[in-house]
Each structure stands twice: as C-alpha cells, then as structure tokens.
Amino acid sequence: MQTMIVIDVSIVTVALPSIQRDLDIDQSRLSWVINAYTIGFDGLLLLAGRLGDLIGRKTVFIAGVAAFTGASALSGLAWSQEVLIATRFFQGVGAGLAYAVAIGVVITLFTEPRERGRALGLVGFAQAAGASAGIVLGGVISHAMSWHWVFYVNVPIGIVASALAVRLIPRDRGLGLRAGLDVAGAALATAGLMLGAYAVVAVGPHGWNSPHALVGLASLALLGGFVLRQATARVPLIPLAFLRNRTLAGGNIIHILTTASTVPFTILIALYFQQVAGYSPVDAAFSLMPLAIASALTSLTLYPRLAARFGSRSLLVTGLTAVTCGLLLATRLPTDPLYAVDILPAITLVGAGSGIVMPAVIATSMTVPDLRDAGLASGVAATSGTVGDTAGIVTLTTAAAAHTATLLSGGSQPVPALNDGFRLAFGIAAALAALAAAMASLVLRRHAPLSTSVPR
Structure with missing residues (x-):
C-alpha cells in the first residue's frame, strides 16, 4: 500500500496528456487532476496520524485503504473533468489516512533493532523508488492500454492490502478519543x-x-x-513538548529538505530525457530504472546492516553526500548526452544515496519515547515529507521555467534554454541536499537509536 500511494502521483502525471485529450480538459485545469489529490492527501496527514493513536492504527489504515481503492475505481470510470477532479480529492483523502499511520504500524510491530532496520529499509525503498516505478508504469500503461488503467490498477492491490491488513495487523485499541480529540x-x-x-x-x-x-x-x-x-x-492534539524533541524535530526538517531535492529531481530528469535528450516517453521511463535499482539495493541490503552499527546520523550524512554529488553531476548534463557517461553516474548516485537516506530519515523522525505516540510521529513525518516534495516540485520547476523563459527572451535556442533551466533546478536541489547533510551532522546526536518501548 505504501508503494502504491507513492507511485500514484507519478503514474498519473505521465498519463495526463491522454486524460486531457479524452476528457477535453482545458490546459489551465489539467493540473487539478494532480492538485486535487495533493490537497486531500496533505490536509489529512496530521489528523490521521493522531487518530491512529486514539482509535487504533489498524482501523485508520484499513479505512484509508478502502477509501483510496473505492475512489481509484471511480476515477477510472470518470466521464468528465469535474468527476475526475472530485474523485481524485477523495482518493487523496484515503491515501492520506493510510499513509499517515503506515510507518507507525511498522514501528510498533518491529521493536528489535535488526528487524526494525529491515522493515524500515522496505519502507525507504517504497518511498525512494516509488516515484521512478510510477513513471515507468505510467509510460507503459498509457502506451499499451488507456489512462483509465492507471487508476484501475489500484483496485486489486487495494483489495489484497485490505484483506492482508485485516488478517495480519494486530488489533490495537488506541488511547481513546478522550485522550486527545x-x-x-x-x-x-x-x-x-x-x-x-x-x-x-x-x-x-x-x-x-x-x-x-x-x-x-x-x-x-x-x-x-x-x-x-x-x-x-x-x-x-499535539503536545508542544512532542515537537521539542531535538532528534525528532531535526529529523523532520531533514526530511523536508531531502524530499524537496530528490522527488523533484525524478520528475525533472524525466522531462529532461524527453524535452532535451529527445527520448520517447517509454524510453525515458526505462532510462530511470537504474535509479530505482540502486535505491532498492541500498535500502534493502546496506541500510539494515549499517543502521544498528553506525546510527542514523552517519547514514544520513553519507547518503545525503552521495545524493548531493549525483545532483551536482546532473548540473553538467549536455544537450546531446551519452547515457552511460553523462546520465548513468548521476542517477545512480542519487538512487543509491536515497536508498540509505529515506529509511534513516524515517527512523530519525520516529524517535519517540513512548510508542503510544507512534501514530502522531508517523503523521508528522508523513506531513514533513509531503510538504518537502510539494514545495520542492513547485520551487524547482518554477525556477527552471523562469530561467528558460529569460534565456529565450534573450535569443537563446529552445533546447539549450530548456537544458540550462533544468541544470539550474538540479543545482538548487544539490544545495538543499547539502544543507540537509549539514543539518544531520550538526543537529543530530552521534547515535540516537529509536525507542524500543512497547505501547501499554
């Protein structure tokens, strides 16, 4: 479910041209197919995380999965732009409910450090590689089938996720609504x-x-x-003492900076492939596969082995340094790139670094003394991540577009102007990743493992 929610945004982005043609959506309203989902998703994260602590994380998770699955089916059936935008909002609400408590469920299920490291490695993989997988799936589905299937594909997955959640996630009673409603x-x-x-x-x-x-x-x-x-x-709803936890607060700020640099990069590099390098949508999608593979290898193999030994701070600094180096390489991309020489090193470094950073930043953001607050911490961490990627996408794409427009008005050719705009955005992303690495080094304690207490 975690993977599907992350994939959903990028898979729909790739299908937007087909949706626009079929439903005759004005260009000015097309972005609301994405924006409606974003507003519903972002707005519920904090409240959903706290509700998980109060009425039970399993209950909130299953409700979110059900809402997301039903809204996905309705989005696939949409016959007008108004219907699609409305169902996308409710799809975002369901995704927010489930996503906000998912990490809290993992943290409370796995209390032994090595087990928790493996579990968080899987969560980090879902977040770091989901966007890349969505671009690949979006390109393949839109090309081979129709845009309706980018929504329909969620339905069987959601049904299976609901059935497994009912059977496998232990029932947690929660603190009760009187404890913090x-x-x-x-x-x-x-x-x-x-x-x-x-x-x-x-x-x-x-x-x-x-x-x-x-x-x-x-x-x-x-x-x-x-x-x-x-x-x-x-x-x-959120005791202010909760936010005075130095490790938790620092982890969430680092989370914002990290997602603000890595998530926009995945979108912008896919645009670079098509608008500058001249790749087809399908070729561009598959060209991102090394990023997803590198992320999978580091999050599933390296992170669990290194987390208990070195702690989150060392892993964050190392991973963010790799991400920064990859983004700096991207600032040198030419208009006629050689894939193996110009592109592959950059996306591999970003992918490998993200695979270490995402589970480490999640672990840091979930550092709570009492796991009865795991849902709240999960909601705060989810909110910081989505704030980072939403703000990062808007900031970096706006900066790239503005720089390109300036160059075009000065007489530059379209392709070089586009390329310079992308390179500026990659430079801003590198600066954000470097700032996150500096914060991890200066703010976080050398070795601050997660609490292994269990909720009473």
Whole structure:
C-alpha cells in the first residue's frame, strides 16, 4: 500500500496528456487532476496520524485503504473533468489516512533493532523508488492500454492490502478519543494544511504576485492559530513538548529538505530525457530504472546492516553526500548526452544515496519515547515529507521555467534554454541536499537509536 500511494502521483502525471485529450480538459485545469489529490492527501496527514493513536492504527489504515481503492475505481470510470477532479480529492483523502499511520504500524510491530532496520529499509525503498516505478508504469500503461488503467490498477492491490491488513495487523485499541480529540485544533490544522497545499500548487503557475498567494497567508494564520491552541488546550492534539524533541524535530526538517531535492529531481530528469535528450516517453521511463535499482539495493541490503552499527546520523550524512554529488553531476548534463557517461553516474548516485537516506530519515523522525505516540510521529513525518516534495516540485520547476523563459527572451535556442533551466533546478536541489547533510551532522546526536518501548 505504501508503494502504491507513492507511485500514484507519478503514474498519473505521465498519463495526463491522454486524460486531457479524452476528457477535453482545458490546459489551465489539467493540473487539478494532480492538485486535487495533493490537497486531500496533505490536509489529512496530521489528523490521521493522531487518530491512529486514539482509535487504533489498524482501523485508520484499513479505512484509508478502502477509501483510496473505492475512489481509484471511480476515477477510472470518470466521464468528465469535474468527476475526475472530485474523485481524485477523495482518493487523496484515503491515501492520506493510510499513509499517515503506515510507518507507525511498522514501528510498533518491529521493536528489535535488526528487524526494525529491515522493515524500515522496505519502507525507504517504497518511498525512494516509488516515484521512478510510477513513471515507468505510467509510460507503459498509457502506451499499451488507456489512462483509465492507471487508476484501475489500484483496485486489486487495494483489495489484497485490505484483506492482508485485516488478517495480519494486530488489533490495537488506541488511547481513546478522550485522550486527545482536540476538535478545534484538528479543524485548524486540517484547514491550514489544505489551504497551504492549495497555495503551493496554485502559486507555481500564477506567481507570488497573484491573489493565490493570499491563501498562503491564510494558511499560515490558521497554522499559527493551531500552535496557540495546542499551547492552551487541556488535551492538545499535539503536545508542544512532542515537537521539542531535538532528534525528532531535526529529523523532520531533514526530511523536508531531502524530499524537496530528490522527488523533484525524478520528475525533472524525466522531462529532461524527453524535452532535451529527445527520448520517447517509454524510453525515458526505462532510462530511470537504474535509479530505482540502486535505491532498492541500498535500502534493502546496506541500510539494515549499517543502521544498528553506525546510527542514523552517519547514514544520513553519507547518503545525503552521495545524493548531493549525483545532483551536482546532473548540473553538467549536455544537450546531446551519452547515457552511460553523462546520465548513468548521476542517477545512480542519487538512487543509491536515497536508498540509505529515506529509511534513516524515517527512523530519525520516529524517535519517540513512548510508542503510544507512534501514530502522531508517523503523521508528522508523513506531513514533513509531503510538504518537502510539494514545495520542492513547485520551487524547482518554477525556477527552471523562469530561467528558460529569460534565456529565450534573450535569443537563446529552445533546447539549450530548456537544458540550462533544468541544470539550474538540479543545482538548487544539490544545495538543499547539502544543507540537509549539514543539518544531520550538526543537529543530530552521534547515535540516537529509536525507542524500543512497547505501547501499554
């Protein structure tokens, strides 16, 4: 389920041209096929994570899987742009419910360090390689079948995931709603996050001078009200002491910076393949396979072996250094690349580094003294990851487009101008990854393993 949720965004992105032709969607509204999902997903993560602690992570997970699966079927059946955008919103809500508690389920199931390392390696693989796999699947399905199947493919997987969850995940009673159901705080957090997601995705195409930027200010005001509410509520949704945990706070900031650099890279390099190097969509999809393979090898084999011995800080610094080097290599990509010489080293380094970084940053973000708060920590970690990748995509694509437009207005040819825009974006991504590595080195303690306490 974790893999499918991550794949969903990129697989739909690849299918957008087919969706636009079939449903006759205006270019100005096409992005809302993605944006509606993003708003529903981002807005529910924090609340869903806390609900997992209160009413049971298994309950919230199964509800999310069911909602995601049903909305996927309806998205595949969509006969108009309005129906598709609406079902995509509810698909995002279901994905947010399931995704927010998934890591919490893993953390509470696996308390022995080596077992937990292997489990987090699988989670890291799902997150680091999911976007690449989505691009490959999107290209193949859109080419061989139809866009409807990028949604239908979720249905059997969701049914199997629900059945396995009912059977295999132990029932957890939760703390009860009275232990932390701050309705006002939940409303402020959810509205603030949804408006924030809307502002980020809307400002990109319209610019910071547009009225959409005012929505961002409203989002900040609501989130500020949420913080004040948590400081005064008798039973807060998120105790402020929770966020004063140095390792947890540092891990989430590193998570934001990491996803802001690695997720946009996967999207931009796929665009580079097609718009600059001249690859077909299918060729571009398969050209990303080494990134996914490198990520799989490091997250599934290296991370479990190294985590207990060296700790998250050392692995984060090492992995982020590899990601930074790969992104710096990408800033040198020419308009007529040789794949083995120019492209392969860059995407392999980014993939290998991501495979180590993602499980390590998840482990760091889940450092809680009491695993009864694992759902809340999971929701916070999921929120930081999605904030990072959404903001990173908008920032880097906007920077690339603006630089390209400037060069074109100055008389540059289209392909070199596009290439320079991509290279600027890769440079910004490298700076973000380097900043994350510096934070890991300076903020995190040398060896801070996760708590192995079990919920009472």
